[in-house]
Amino acid sequence: MCGIVGYLNLRNDEPPSALMLRQMLAMIRHRGPDQFGIYLGEEIGMGNARLSIVDLASGQQPIGSEDERFWIVYNGEIFNHRELRSELEKKGHRFKTHCDTEVFLHLFEQEGPGCLRRINGQFAVAIWDSAERELFIARDRLGIRPLFYHSRHGVFTFGSEVKALAVHPSVELQLDAAALDQIFTGWSCLAPRTPFENVRQLPPGHFALIGKNGVQVRRYWQPVFAASHEEKLASPEDSSGARALEKLGDLLTDSIRLRLLADVPVGAYLSGGLDSSIITAIARRFATGSVETFSIAFTDADFDESEHQRRMARHLGTEHQVVEATYEDIGHIFPDVVWHCETPLLRTAPAPMFLLSRLVNRSGYKVVLTGEGADEFLAGYDIFKEAKIRAFWSRQPESAIRPRLFHRIYPDLQRLSKLGPTYLASFFGGRLTEVGAHDYSHAVRWRNTRRIQRFFSAELSARIARQTKPLLDSVALPDRFRTWSVLERAQYLEVTTFLSPYLLSSQGDRVAMAHSVEGRFPFLDYRVVEFCGGLSQRLKMPALRDKYLLRSLGCKLLPQEICNRPKKPYRAPIHRSFFNSRAAAYVRELLSESSLREAGLFHIEAVTKLVAKVDQGQTLSETDDMALAGVLSSQLLHYRFLKNFRRAAPLSESDDVKVCHRRLVPSARRRRASSNACL
Numbered sequence: 001m002c003g004i005v006g007y008l009n010l011r012n013d014e015p016p017s018a019l020m021l022r023q024m025l026a027m028i029r030h031r032g033p034d035q036f037g038i039y040l041g042e043e044i045g046m047g048n049a050r051l052s053i054v055d056l057a058s059g060q061q062p063i064g065s066e067d068e069r070f071w072i073v074y075n076g077e078i079f080n081h082r083e084l085r086s087e088l089e090k091k092g093h094r095f096k097t098h099c100d101t102e103v104f105l106h107l108f109e110q111e112g113p114g115c116l117r118r119i120n121g122q123f124a125v126a127i128w129d130s131a132e133r134e135l136f137i138a139r140d141r142l143g144i145r146p147l148f149y150h151s152r153h154g155v156f157t158f159g160s161e162v163k164a165l166a167v168h169p170s171v172e173l174q175l176d177a178a179a180l181d182q183i184f185t186g187w188s189c190l191a192p193r194t195p196f197e198n199v200r201q202l203p204p205g206h207f208a209l210i211g212k213n214g215v216q217v218r219r220y221w222q223p224v225f226a227a228s229h230e231e232k233l234a235s236p237e238d239s240s241g242a243r244a245l246e247k248l249g250d251l252l253t254d255s256i257r258l259r260l261l262a263d264v265p266v267g268a269y270l271s272g273g274l275d276s277s278i279i280t281a282i283a284r285r286f287a288t289g290s291v292e293t294f295s296i297a298f299t300d301a302d303f304d305e306s307e308h309q310r311r312m313a314r315h316l317g318t319e320h321q322v323v324e325a326t327y328e329d330i331g332h333i334f335p336d337v338v339w340h341c342e343t344p345l346l347r348t349a350p351a352p353m354f355l356l357s358r359l360v361n362r363s364g365y366k367v368v369l370t371g372e373g374a375d376e377f378l379a380g381y382d383i384f385k386e387a388k389i390r391a392f393w394s395r396q397p398e399s400a401i402r403p404r405l406f407h408r409i410y411p412d413l414q415r416l417s418k419l420g421p422t423y424l425a426s427f428f429g430g431r432l433t434e435v436g437a438h439d440y441s442h443a444v445r446w447r448n449t450r451r452i453q454r455f456f457s458a459e460l461s462a463r464i465a466r467q468t469k470p471l472l473d474s475v476a477l478p479d480r481f482r483t484w485s486v487l488e489r490a491q492y493l494e495v496t497t498f499l500s501p502y503l504l505s506s507q508g509d510r511v512a513m514a515h516s517v518e519g520r521f522p523f524l525d526y527r528v529v530e531f532c533g534g535l536s537q538r539l540k541m542p543a544l545r546d547k548y549l550l551r552s553l554g555c556k557l558l559p560q561e562i563c564n565r566p567k568k569p570y571r572a573p574i575h576r577s578f579f580n581s582r583a584a585a586y587v588r589e590l591l592s593e594s595s596l597r598e599a600g601l602f603h604i605e606a607v608t609k610l611v612a613k614v615d616q617g618q619t620l621s622e623t624d625d626m627a628l629a630g631v632l633s634s635q636l637l638h639y640r641f642l643k644n645f646r647r648a649a650p651l652s653e654s655d656d657v658k659v660c661h662r663r664l665v666p667s668a669r670r671r672r673a674s675s676n677a678c679l
Helices: 018-027 081-090 100-118 162-166 177-186 242-259 274-286 306-316 327-341 350-362 374-378 382-394 402-409 411-419 421-428 443-455 458-467 486-503 505-513 526-533 548-557 585-590 593-599 604-615 622-643
Strands: 002-009 035-040 044-050 070-078 121-129 134-139 148-152 155-159 206-211 214-219 266-269 292-298 319-325 367-369 518-520 657-664 674-678
Touching: 002 018, 002 070, 002 121, 002 162, 018 035, 018 044, 018 162, 035 070, 044 070, 044 121, 070 100, 081 100, 100 121, 100 134, 100 206, 148 162, 148 214, 155 162, 162 622, 177 443, 177 458, 177 622, 242 274, 242 526, 242 548, 266 274, 274 306, 274 367, 274 374, 274 548, 292 306, 292 350, 306 319, 319 327, 319 350, 327 350, 327 505, 327 622, 350 505, 374 486, 374 526, 374 548, 382 402, 382 421, 382 443, 382 486, 402 421, 443 604, 443 622, 486 505, 505 518, 585 622, 593 604, 593 622, 604 622
Parallel strands: 035 657, 266 292, 266 367, 292 319, 367 518
Antiparallel strands: 002 044, 002 155, 035 044, 070 121, 121 134, 134 206, 148 155, 206 214, 657 674
């Protein structure tokens, strides 16, 4: 895994600067500290910071095609690169390395953007066509790897992180009010929007062509949820879905096998839950030695699952390491977490993941398997159960019995029975009968989260009112979305509004790559994803039984206590992490009246009252906790990126930097001789 940067000057009035590329790369050194590479053409410069995982000896970038027409910088892994390489060699392509990067280059040379459908992987890539003077950029199907860009006055700048773009003189960072509205509704902003005005992110499953016709963004893939091929998987009398179970096991096993292929050791995250335990159990079949696993423990018992993790590690026979997250740890590293995530955060959950990746790095590992995607594609979240209960209740809106089903998924609601049935009706019953609404499944969550916008300043609220559309208007819905079941629509929204922009980013790539760790996601193999998308509700969530098919698989591999244990959402403490006997000084400073007034994002009196509430030991609601995290992280974002942005020193001569100079002779559109030198 790596980081990429670059800029294209279509005005052709200033050649690319090696010094600028060295500084851009220095900003993302953490993504790839092993080697660096720069390509300098007449109008474009591109760079790569490499985390060496495949072909350690000869995989340094940039890499050019045989005739040096195409040049690539790449961040990612192609898990089927060996099969693709064999096919390309038979077609006459000659390889200089054994890395997957060169496979991507030759496949693009052979098939153009259509090659993306052939690739099983996770990636962000940039390929320069020196003959057509056109830049191709692309991002993997689910957005596992990030890719940002900025276009202004004929200069197109791109990179794996916003901080790399920000050192280029054409880029000026300002916070985007519409993005803040989205974040303080759905926890993240949706591509192409980012928290910064005029900085865009390429959406998952998209590519773009940049050249004389401007920036043309196109979709090549999107998730589909429609039970269209269940009949091929299980006959009507096969109520257990045995054929589907066998198919899922085969696909997941092959996905894990492919993701264990590396020239460095591969570990695994072990949360103690179903998803990571299944991955680790299957991974052991392919391991030549013991598998090393890593997990998080909390000193706060309300969040800790370490006993389940240790029990699972003993059962699987793994070498297990644990990082313990204290309140003080979370509070002290939170500024670094925001720096790497580059967005406001309504939870502190990315912070322990940051600590975990640091442990992985210090243990000598660069790659870990992790279980994201199982809940989204195999129906494991409570929000899916909520949607099903609401739809069932909507058939008899006056029923006093049907709302009690919420007690099945939220036992703590029993303690609120003294509030009477009106509590359930008011909280879950809003827009109850609008079952066909696009946002039906997520309306309750988004409404609840949006309550924290009461902390916005009058100025920010006014800016939002002038330019913002509802969150759902930013989601590209498939043509057949209306024909899907309530569960399928809920799954699609969860993938597009939460998995890709939040879980795979703030809790995934950004905190892992902060410590040069690559996460690999077996459940996000596109073959697994497309298979799960075609499963019926009966095989995913019959009644309120979550992840039915996956639990059936788990029961073949794991102890019954694991495969049948109810899911416990991963969370981390919030207000105790910032207000304790050893709290970091920045917390009070950034929540002070002067800092709040300077940033201009939040209502000073409202925030002051919230802080006083914490100081007085009053109980904070979930929305108060989210508000505290959101306000503090937004203040940190403003301070680190707008007020006090610090540029890293450019890569020096002592760094391992490969520099390729490209100078085409006239008539570039014809494949003619060229001069090239890599130093």
